[in-house]
Amino acid sequence: MRDQRIVEIRNLSKSYQRGGQIVPVLSDITLDIASGEFVALMGPSGSGKSTLLNLIAGIDKPDGGMLRVAGIDIAELSESELADWRAEHVGFIFQFYNLMPVLTAFENVELPLLLTRLTSGERKSHVETALAMVSLSDRMEHYPSELSGGQQQRVAIARAIITDPTILVADEPTGDLDRASAEDILNLMDRLNAELGKTIIMVTHDPNAARRARSLRHLEKGVLTADRS
Numbered sequence: 225m226r227d228q229r230i231v232e233i234r235n236l237s238k239s240y241q242r243g244g245q246i247v248p249v250l251s252d253i254t255l256d257i258a259s260g261e262f263v264a265l266m267g268p269s270g271s272g273k274s275t276l277l278n279l280i281a282g283i284d285k286p287d288g289g290m291l292r293v294a295g296i297d298i299a300e301l302s303e304s305e306l307a308d309w310r311a312e313h314v315g316f317i318f319q320f321y322n323l324m325p326v327l328t329a330f331e332n333v334e335l336p337l338l339l340t341r342l343t344s345g346e347r348k349s350h351v352e353t354a355l356a357m358v359s360l361s362d363r364m365e366h367y368p369s370e371l372s373g374g375q376q377q378r379v380a381i382a383r384a385i386i387t388d389p390t391i392l393v394a395d396e397p398t399g400d401l402d403r404a405s406a407e408d409i410l411n412l413m414d415r416l417n418a419e420l421g422k423t424i425i426m427v428t429h430d431p432n433a434a435r436r437a438r439s440l441r442h443l444e445k446g447v448l449t450a451d452r453s
């Protein structure tokens with residue numbers, strides 16, 4: 225799988241309707257991401273980074289163009305097909321973690337597995353492995369409010385990888401963290417990519433975070449520009 229294109233985007237466009245006005249956000253985006261890549265997507269605030277990431281993750285739908293992930297034209301899927309596809313193929317890491325406050329770390333990570341056929345014993349062993357990977361074996365019964373920001377983001381990463389998704393997408397994953405916690409998160413993403421071969425697409429405007437990726441794409445007012453790879 226390593227050299228295969230996992231994301232293929234051709235002439236993708238997206239605009240939003242607001243108060244009768246059409247606001248163009250992305251125009252004519254063409255982008256390939258290979259399996260096993262760790263890509264940083266940079267650009268100023270408002271340039272459309274989150275919009276593009278949400279399209280790739282099947283959270284939002286494009287107006288035009290082709291969007292293929294792991295060989296599937298996801299723009300062609302119905303809402304319910306897209307929801308199933310997302311559950312199977314995408315792990316999402318958010319800036320503000322998005323953990324369920326009433327669930328423990330263990331329960332948060334277990335949540336995506338409740339949609340699978342795994343038994344509770346199998347789920348338990350998967351969750352314990354994922355939480356060990358993010359060095360939180362000693363915090364499994366803690367609630368999000370009892371964890372630091374960096375620890376909450378590590379729980380969110382464990383939740384994102386628990387179903388072994390095809391792609392991991394992260395929107396400003398270090399945006400709310402202090403420098404040391406941000407480093408922990410970036411080290412973890414680096415390991416997921418280097419050791420487990422996870423394909424990672426990370427939106428960031430932090431140059432320190434972007435440096436850790438293996439390739440860089442730049443968005444400027446909805447258009448992809450410079451490219452380091």
Ligand SMILES: Nc1ncnc2c1ncn2[C@@H]1O[C@H](COP(=O)(O)OP(=O)(O)O)[C@@H](O)[C@H]1O
Binds near residue numbers: 241271272273
């Ligand atoms: N749901 C929405 N409705 C209307 N406009 C939106 C919506 N989401 C984003 N936008 C607009 O699209 C542009 C790009 O937003 P976004 O993708 O969030 O940028 P970035 O993540 O690079 O900061 C912004 O001008 C924003 O106001």
Ligand SMILES: [Mg+2]
Binds near residue numbers: 273274275395
């Ligand atoms: Mg954004």
